[in-house]
Amino acid sequence: MAALPHHEAGAIVLEQRFGWRWAAGFAAALGGVLVLAVACAGLFVWGVGVWGTNVPYVWAFDIINYVWWIGIANAASLLAAALVLRGARWRTSINRFAEAAALFAVLCAGLFPILHLGRPWLFHWVFPYPATFEVWPQFRSPLVWDFFAILTHIVVTALFWYVGLIPDLAALRDRARTRRGQVVFGALALGWRGSARHWLNHQKAYRILAALVVPLVVFMQSTVSFEFAVTVVPDWHRARFAPYFVVSGLLSGLAMVLVVALLVRTLLGLHELVTRRHIDIIAKLLLANAVVMAWSYGFEGFVAWQAGEHAWHSALEKVTGPFAPLTWGAMLGTVGAAQALWFARVRRSAPALIAVGVLVNAGVWLDRLVIVVGGLYRDHLPSSWGTYGPTWWEAGLLAGTIGLFCALMLLFVRFVPAISMFETHAEHGGPGVRPGVRP
């Protein structure tokens, strides 16, 4: 690390040339956004009937995607916050885009609670505001808890990310060559001058926010699980759902950060800043999580075995019935794919790691599918047992939000310091870009 040229961090952020790769990636991502727009337009024009949902499967891709994205957001936030709190030396290169990934993932997630409504234009009725008829939300409903959780998540993640950005925004302001850049970055930098007092307050604020984020994401992820756990649906009514959702969410978030880190490293040429060591540590974390996940699956089976005949039949049907390919896919993706990370060679190979990361994410998505849809497969009354098959409109939402996420990430790496310049400098000990001090 010591060999790192002093000015590199700033140069990457400020003077990086974005070639055709960025343009091609952005075009593809915009294609995804277009798919999302079409999927939403069809949804608004014709109604949620364009999906394959029915009674009893009233939720499908809408909630699966929501749970999946919120898990990614939570885990990415948790990682970033943990890094700040731990003061890990290698956090500086990772945590800015981990925070960004968290923010964009929560934006993607936040779309679904609105899109999934039968009358999405009335989503604001979930807000506790003093309406004329004095009708308030039902505070006993997990969807209201969810609303608070998402809102808090967006606010805190955005603040966390923004507070971390302030010194770098000041640096951008100082280096801006256009008037517009000076004004925009100047406003965003909140008058940062780089005084010792500023630095002190900044560190305090940053750490306090990080300390807030850690319990928040655990609460948040547990709240998502309550959407299922408080119901009377036999396969959902489980006290262990909260930790299960935290663990599996963490898995997908780590995998997503890993994939993003590798892509950013390739795209931006950050081989020196995001080093193999960083990647190695995330991969090991991922592996550790997958082991916990394996234990969770085992526990799931154990509890089903203990919980009586119906639960045991239901669990057996999960792994042998129509949902078996999905269940096995979920297990192989989450637990199975991560096992490759025991090997150092895999942890050092970018393509292998990207493959593992994608597989883990796909596995967690399938896991959500098995919970959200498969959970209703054997409900209380056999007369209502039904079938569900997705439509392209639903698939479009998944593809579309992935496109949106990628587009936002690409915009982010282009227009915002993707790597914390000031921290990198502090860490590498050079004068480099000192915000507030004109070179």
Place this chain on the structure above:
Amino acid sequence: MTEPDDRRIDAEFPALADLLRTDRRAVLKVMAASMALAGLPGCGPAPETVAARGRGVPGHTPGAPLVFATSLTLDGYGTGVLVRSDEGHPTKIEGNPLHPASLGATDAFTQAGILTFHDPDRSRAARLDGQPQPAQRFERALAQVADEVTARGGEGLRILTGPTSSPSLAGLLADLLGRLPNARWHQHAPLGPDNRREGARLVFGDALETRHDLVRASVIVTLDADILGPGPHQVAYARGFAAGRREPEAGPKTNMNRLYAIESTPGATGARADRRLALPPSAIAAFAHRLAVRLGVAEGEAGSDPLLDTMAADLRVAGPGALVVAGRHLPAETHALAHAVNHALGAVGTTVHHTGPVLAGPWDESASLEVLAADMAAGAVSHLVILDSNPAYTAPGDLGFADLLATVPFTLHLGLWADETAALCRWHAPMAHALESWGDARAWDGTVGLMQPVAAPRHGRRTPQEVAAALAGRPAAARELVRERFQGDDAAWRQALHDGVVPDTALPSRAVAPAPGWRPAPPPAGAGGLEVVFAPDPSVWDGCFANNAWLQELPKPLSKMVWDNAILLAPATAAALDLENGAVAALTLGSRTLRGPVWTLPGHAADTVTLPLGYGRWSAGRVGTAVGFDAYRLRRADAPWLAAGAELRATGERHALATTQRHATMAGRDIVRTAPPVPREPPAQEPPPSIYPDYAYAGPAWGMAVDLNACVGCNACVTACQAENNVPVVGRAEVARGREMHWLRIDRYFEDQQTLFQPMLCMHCEKAPCEVVCPVNATVHDAEGLNVMVYNRCVGTRYCSNNCPYKVRRFNWFDYAQDDGVPAEAANPEVTVRVRGVMEKCTYCIQRIATARIRAKLENRPIADGEVVTACQQVCPSGAIVFGDVNDPDSAVSRRKRSPRNYALLGELNTRPRTTYLARIDNPPAGEEA
């Protein structure tokens, strides 16, 4: 502003009748025409008016509904109904408590009559060679025909009617035939012939009508007779059957009836039987013979059969309380045996009554459709007038009736729709629906019920009576034609119109004795190969309800299939032929082949297939055209019900059949409970604790009890709920996706040998799981214990449905109410029509509760027990549903809930449902108790 009278518009511009399916341009054209013709009501004779009491009638609140007593018919038999009219639009049909075929209840077909009345596809213009004509032109043509045939004494004139019991029509036709002795009246019943009458002729020497009194029956044996299934007698028989099984409140019933059902096609009767046996139709005839041998009526081989021995012993013990019924499609010889057995057991006069014919008709061989077809082929028919019949579709395929129609010089069809027959006739005239007609019809026991119009007939629609009178050269208004044949003064006429029933017109029972020369025929030889049974469909009957979307989407009681018919067969037979549900098979019978999907029904007789009639129509309207396959094509005039030696093979194709229930069994769960006749002590159960405080009710707290021991799965409640609550129709594709909207469904489970029915509607849980999960408070508990759905507040998270263990909530995935083609006039104005994106469910008919509450408040008294009757409860023929105030310990529902059979479905979830069930009682023969 006066609305332009459409009669005059029709007269001037008959082609406007085709502009029903309007685009924007057509709307503008019609609007312009309306403006231009707005002055027309000033000319021409004043149309007949029907009282709608729009405004200005003292003592009448504008907007309050009016109720008319009238009659609807099925297969010619009348059912008395009370029709509710809102602002001149009929909106709901209820049973007429004074009418013997209704006693206040109806079947599903009658409930759906509202939709048929409002069917936008109903014919609205007379047509010559398919071209709309002014009504006057049709009248002139009719007068011309009357002159022509009168000159020839009626030579060449044939009149073909459907089955009818109308005294006025029968009288008019008799007059006509009296004036024109060479004319002939033919009758065509698609679901005929009724072999019961022929059986009576064989044994008693007289083709008598047979009716049963199930209330007094203690042992019932049905031989492929679906007495509890759909048909003109269903309401009365279901009521009688339930009465014979109902426990008194004081304690267990000791003389509960016992039902043995021998069936080829599973039906409601077999589902409710205490002992059921599936046999192919040919074997049922032999079975009947062996039973008759055991009872000493016939001679021959008795064979050894423990079931027959038990049945025979039971019947003997029952004596006058015994009842043996044979299905309409069994051979006349089997009916003769059943009649003779009933007579021998002394049941005639108690459970069996023989009367003169209820249906009016030309009762001789020469009156049949076959003779008409032969005459048409011989060129002996010059004028054919078809009144309310659709032979081009319903005639047996081997008659080639549709082709023969083209050979007759003058053909006239009077029908509700411009249907298959209309398309092949030169003239078509629109017929008035029963709800816009003056007329009369006899009930199954002969009681005459009057028909009076609830709405004025439009578009030149006329009744068969009017056409018959015009043919006789004496055109008259429909009302006069009925009135002049009514025996009684004006006061009696008014009273009969008010009551809907003409008193003391039931046909008297006749004493019968087997003719001395009668000897039972030997049992028929078993048929070879695959046997075929033609059967009316429980949803569209003979096809006359094919264009009724409510009935098309009504799950068939046993298969739960909608929007299709299928070749029904036993799972084992299907497996042997390598067929599975939805596989398209080719069925060859003689020289004809039919292709259709197969559907397996547990309990179907082996090596037998059932072909439901009434589908495969090619000109039914927008709803019913090209739905399913047409089994009439395979029928033969000489053997219309049964056939043997059919060949069934797979074609390799598949047809997606839509069903509302995909899982057949209870999967070992405690869902439908059955109890022995003498109940065990119920386990005393305290509800488990809840973290939420209990509600307190100062006034009534509504609740319901559904007696599974009474339910026969007839579906009347499902359609009644649909009509009352504006439940939309979603179509086959949406049902196939699991999106049917019925607020009330009847779950059907096949368990071992049993078929169990369970009506499922919102339980209105005291601790409702749906309420706590709705984020916007759109489903809440009200002060009378109802779980109410606030449509305006619903944003459509569907979370409530997830958390409803009974899955009774329905979601508007699309704008079904707008797009389902059900006209707005058919809607109940007191019930909100739901928009896209909101959840809906059973409300316990909250609009009826509100009406009762307002009435009680105006009269300053509490709501009386029984004052609030839900739509499902009102229509239920067997009294399975009781609704009322559970806060009142003396209310009927509270008393019923005290039965030891009462249980809460999924009570272990502590939802504390307000709808509870009473376990079904099985009454197996002695020595077979479980």
